Amino acid sequence: MTVKRSKWKGWGFIGPGFLWTIAFFVVPLLIMAAYSLFQRVGGRIVTDLSWSNYVAFFSKSHHLNALINSLEVTLITTIISIVLAYPLAYILAFRIPPRWQRMALMMAILPFWTSYVVRSYSWLLVLSSNGIISNIIQWLGVVDHPISLANSRTATVIGFVHFFTMLLTLTIFANLVQISPNYRKAAADLGASWWQIFWRITLPLSIPGVMVGAFLTIVLALGDYITPQILGGFREVLLPQAIMLQIQRQADFPAAAAMSLVLMVVISIIFLLFSRWLKIERM
Amino acid sequence: MLKHFLQTTLKNIPAAVYVALVYFFIFLPVGVLLLFSFQDSLLPIPPFQGPSLRWYQAIFTDFRIMQALGNSLMVGVVSAALSCFLGFLAAYGLARYPVRGSGAIQWLLVAPLSVSYLIIGMGLLITFKTMAIPKSLSAVIIGHVVINLPLAFAIIYSQMGEQHANLERAARDLGAAEWQVLVLITLPLLWPALMASFFLSFTLSWDEFIIALLVSRFDVTLPVEIWSLLRSGLNPKTNAIGSMVFIVSILLVIITEMAVFGRRKSK
Amino acid sequence: MSQMVDIKRISKSFGKTIALSEIDLTIEEGQFFALVGPSGSGKTTLLNILGGFVEPSAGRVFIAGQDVSSQPPARRPTTSMFQDYALFPHMSVGANVGFGLLMRKIPRAQRVSRVAAALEMVGLSGMSARRIHQLSGGQQQRVALARALVVEPKVLLLDEPLGALDLNLRRQMQQELLHIQKQVGTTFVHVTHDQEEAMSIADVITVMNNGHIEDVGPPARVYMKPRTLFTATFMGESNIFKGTVAARSDDSMAVDTAFGRLKVTGAAELGARVNLSIRPEQIIAADGEIQGQVPLGVLQVEEVSFFGTHHRCLGRHVKSNLPMIIRLPQHQAVGIGQDLNLSVQREDVVLLTQ
Numbered sequence: 001m002t003v004k005r006s007k008w009k010g011w012g013f014i015g016p017g018f019l020w021t022i023a024f025f026v027v028p029l030l031i032m033a034a035y036s037l038f039q040r041v042g043g044r045i046v047t048d049l050s051w052s053n054y055v056a057f058f059s060k061s062h063h064l065n066a067l068i069n070s071l072e073v074t075l076i077t078t079i080i081s082i083v084l085a086y087p088l089a090y091i092l093a094f095r096i097p098p099r100w101q102r103m104a105l106m107m108a109i110l111p112f113w114t115s116y117v118v119r120s121y122s123w124l125l126v127l128s129s130n131g132i133i134s135n136i137i138q139w140l141g142v143v144d145h146p147i148s149l150a151n152s153r154t155a156t157v158i159g160f161v162h163f164f165t166m167l168l169t170l171t172i173f174a175n176l177v178q179i180s181p182n183y184r185k186a187a188a189d190l191g192a193s194w195w196q197i198f199w200r201i202t203l204p205l206s207i208p209g210v211m212v213g214a215f216l217t218i219v220l221a222l223g224d225y226i227t228p229q230i231l232g233g234f235r236e237v238l239l240p241q242a243i244m245l246q247i248q249r250q251a252d253f254p255a256a257a258a259m260s261l262v263l264m265v266v267i268s269i270i271f272l273l274f275s276r277w278l279k280i281e282r283m
Numbered sequence: 284m285l286k287h288f289l290q291t292t293l294k295n296i297p298a299a300v301y302v303a304l305v306y307f308f309i310f311l312p313v314g315v316l317l318l319f320s321f322q323d324s325l326l327p328i329p330p331f332q333g334p335s336l337r338w339y340q341a342i343f344t345d346f347r348i349m350q351a352l353g354n355s356l357m358v359g360v361v362s363a364a365l366s367c368f369l370g371f372l373a374a375y376g377l378a379r380y381p382v383r384g385s386g387a388i389q390w391l392l393v394a395p396l397s398v399s400y401l402i403i404g405m406g407l408l409i410t411f412k413t414m415a416i417p418k419s420l421s422a423v424i425i426g427h428v429v430i431n432l433p434l435a436f437a438i439i440y441s442q443m444g445e446q447h448a449n450l451e452r453a454a455r456d457l458g459a460a461e462w463q464v465l466v467l468i469t470l471p472l473l474w475p476a477l478m479a480s481f482f483l484s485f486t487l488s489w490d491e492f493i494i495a496l497l498v499s500r501f502d503v504t505l506p507v508e509i510w511s512l513l514r515s516g517l518n519p520k521t522n523a524i525g526s527m528v529f530i531v532s533i534l535l536v537i538i539t540e541m542a543v544f545g546r547r548k549s550k
Numbered sequence: 551m552s553q554m555v556d557i558k559r560i561s562k563s564f565g566k567t568i569a570l571s572e573i574d575l576t577i578e579e580g581q582f583f584a585l586v587g588p589s590g591s592g593k594t595t596l597l598n599i600l601g602g603f604v605e606p607s608a609g610r611v612f613i614a615g616q617d618v619s620s621q622p623p624a625r626r627p628t629t630s631m632f633q634d635y636a637l638f639p640h641m642s643v644g645a646n647v648g649f650g651l652l653m654r655k656i657p658r659a660q661r662v663s664r665v666a667a668a669l670e671m672v673g674l675s676g677m678s679a680r681r682i683h684q685l686s687g688g689q690q691q692r693v694a695l696a697r698a699l700v701v702e703p704k705v706l707l708l709d710e711p712l713g714a715l716d717l718n719l720r721r722q723m724q725q726e727l728l729h730i731q732k733q734v735g736t737t738f739v740h741v742t743h744d745q746e747e748a749m750s751i752a753d754v755i756t757v758m759n760n761g762h763i764e765d766v767g768p769p770a771r772v773y774m775k776p777r778t779l780f781t782a783t784f785m786g787e788s789n790i791f792k793g794t795v796a797a798r799s800d801d802s803m804a805v806d807t808a809f810g811r812l813k814v815t816g817a818a819e820l821g822a823r824v825n826l827s828i829r830p831e832q833i834i835a836a837d838g839e840i841q842g843q844v845p846l847g848v849l850q851v852e853e854v855s856f857f858g859t860h861h862r863c864l865g866r867h868v869k870s871n872l873p874m875i876i877r878l879p880q881h882q883a884v885g886i887g888q889d890l891n892l893s894v895q896r897e898d899v900v901l902l903t904q
Contacts, residue, residue, distance in 0.1 A: 010380025028406030113532035118525030190650035223399030
């Protein structure tokens with residue numbers, strides 16, 4: 001870059017993308033923040049600023065429960081997904097011959113390529129009262145009437161775990177294979193068994209990667225509307241569903257805006273926690 | 284010898300069983316989906332009757348579905364192209380010109396990645412409502428550019444490093460004008476990054492649901508249309524659509540694999 | 551001195567590529583043994599076979615009398631020093647060095663004291679609590695050495711350990727490695743592509759090329775009397791020329807060459823075409839009267855470079871047009887186009903077997 005280059009020309013290039021982001025990302029967030037301070041009274045938007053939407057959120061139990069449910073479901077999902085994905089990623093990274101690794105990995109994440117909506121829906125074919133599982137246990141004679149596993153927290157968790165196990169397998173695998181094989185060679189050379197190599201070398205070195213995957217999982221799961229709506233229904237309402245209900249049934253945009261901002265703040269807090277943890281780990 | 288054999292097999296059997304179980308879990312819903320897309324009766328549930336292609340036929344003759352498909356393609360291509368274009372411009376400006384506050388600008392451009400799609404969609408919904416902008420596919424395109432521009436920017440920017448700048452310098456040194464450097468050196472070198480950004484943006488836009496749901500009304504994208512179908516109960520058409528999308532994606536992946544692998548082998 | 555390592559007819563192929571063919575080698579206890587050769591010569595493969603990281607396609611390996619051919623690295627009485635050190639980044643220096651002891655279930659108190667002793671031996675006393683990323687390249691290398699030695703292996707395998715260091719540091723570490731080896735008495739097997747490094751610290755050098763052994767012996771012998779053509783040109787520079795065997799007696803022969811009839815030690819068939827070698831620094835070049843035993847004729851100087859300790863001259867043997875390399879002492883300046891009278895001591899003309 002020569003000194004002659006003008007920064008105005010630079011702005012000429014950056015301008016369009018920058019303005020787009022401001023206009024369609026920053027401004028909407030600001031407008032939403034403003035809306036969250038308005039109220040919906042008798043079918044009209046009243047623009048007196050007040051915190052009433054937030055107060056309502058934290059005092060109305062069914063709204064607060066939505067947040068708590070979201071956090072619980074997300075936590076359960078994350079833990080189960082990590083427990084399922086890590087061994088799979090480990091086996092793919094270290095037990096499958098290199099020639100077959102890519103193929104095996106591709107197969108493990110193939111269902112990623114179904115549409116997310118259809119993927120969630122397809123669990124209904126398995127879990128609902130006239131789905132595969134119900135038919136099989138009826139056929140086996142275990143029960144004598146249709147059993148539905150859908151419309152429950154269990155179904156939502158299954159739907160989530162299905163998706164995030166694939167995601168985490170991918171991220172943990174990518175992390176495991178970039179750990180230099182020489183560390184494991186050196187440990188073996190010094191007398192370590194495969195378990196000791198895993199426990200003392202591979203696992204500690206892979207924790208940062210697992211944490212990044214966990215963070216991704218938490219953020220995506222907290223904000224997801226599709227899976228809980230399809231598989232959990234209205235039996236248990238999670239935060240994204242509560243937000244959508246505000247818009248679709250009540251048309252209460254101020255309340256919805258406030259709830260969205262609460263969601264955003266929760267995600268930001270989690271982000272900050274993870275950043276701090278990762279920074280400490282780097283030390 | 285026996286000990287060695289036992290050790291390797293014993294290590295391998297639990298592993299193989301585990302992998303099989305997990306793969307079964309992963310493929311269960313998709314397998315069921317594919318199976319029942321060939322269902323012959325009106326209900327997309329057991330018992331299995333068929334096989335029959337009637338539902339595949341049904342989706343190709345369903346006007347709304349085909350239109351939604353076309354809309355998804357259009358939105359995908361346009362938003363991906365816009366994202367790549369804006370992302371490239373921004374990356375070029377930041378990487379090649381001395382702009383003050385470059386760190387803050389980068390942070391802003393990448394910020395949308397950290398916000399849930401639901402929230403971005405909500406923001407756009409409220410904004411468009413306030414400005415009395417009607418819901419439409421154009422609004423969906425706008426939303427998709429918001430979520431894909433950061434990715435395109437990040438991917439392209441990461442490829443515009445020192446090495447790249449040296450090549451541009453060499454071209455300038457040999458007498459090339461600015462626009463020639465751009466067209467003959469910069470863009471060709473960035474080709475893989477541009478392709479990757481486009482492909483990734485298209486894929487994300489294609490499958491994106493919540494923003495599309497919130498800011499579109501009559502003309503919808505495929506995921507939203509599928510959602511509408513589902514609202515009225517289990518529908519065998521959705522099995523067919525889902526299976527179609529899945530099969531097409533698999534084919535694309537296989538073709539890409541072969542193209543990449545084929546080239547490698549011939550080297 | 552007893553045999554520590556016995557390599558019997560080791561071969562290794564990777565698919566169609568033959569990395570090692572029928573290697574036979576013995577290493578004595580307490581020796582500093584170097585494997586030298588260009589890339590692809592098989593030296594690293596051989597080292598990996600010794601360490602148990604690669605299985606040979608054929609042949610057996612004995613260490614301290616035991617057949618270790620099928621043993622994994624964890625079981626063998628060897629430890630390795632890797633090229634990139636492979637220090638565990640998430641552990642402290644002390645934890646790294648003590649790792650092998652931990653694997654051997656040595657109790658904590660003993661571990662701590664042995665780690666301290668090992669660190670002192672490599673000159674890093676008191677650094678037990680440091681983290682790996684805080685260390686310089688040279689320091690990391692010492693930690694790797696301490697980690698490998700603290701478990702008291704029978705053989706220490708070193709895979710081009712000094713490659714990443716700059717010249718001065720490398721020279722320093724070479725001397726320290728030698729010093730530590732003599733102090734501990736462990737057999738060292740050191741792989742390097744740098745023949746100067748090999749010569750300066752090893753007791754015995756093995757020159758390898760294309761999967762087989764070219765020459766084995768003490769550095770002085772390998773350098774002064776190389777056995778093969780490859781050895782002569784790989785270990786330093788050589789003037790190689792051909793000759794025909796004219797006459798032979800018990801231990802010496804007369805060979806007709808471009809320099810006339812030369813007497814060399816060795817055995818070959820009468821009338822055979824052989825390769826001979828003379829090292830550039832062994833050729834004595836003078837303006838006037840010759841000073842060596844055997845006259846070699848006149849050289850016309852074509853290029854001169856100053857190397858600090860000597861001048862390196864390229865020239866042409868006037869009578870036979872043979873290109874030659876000679877070295878002149880620091881003070882003997884010489885100009886292009888100058889004629890020099892060459893001579894050499896009789897024992898410096900070496901017969902090569904290939």
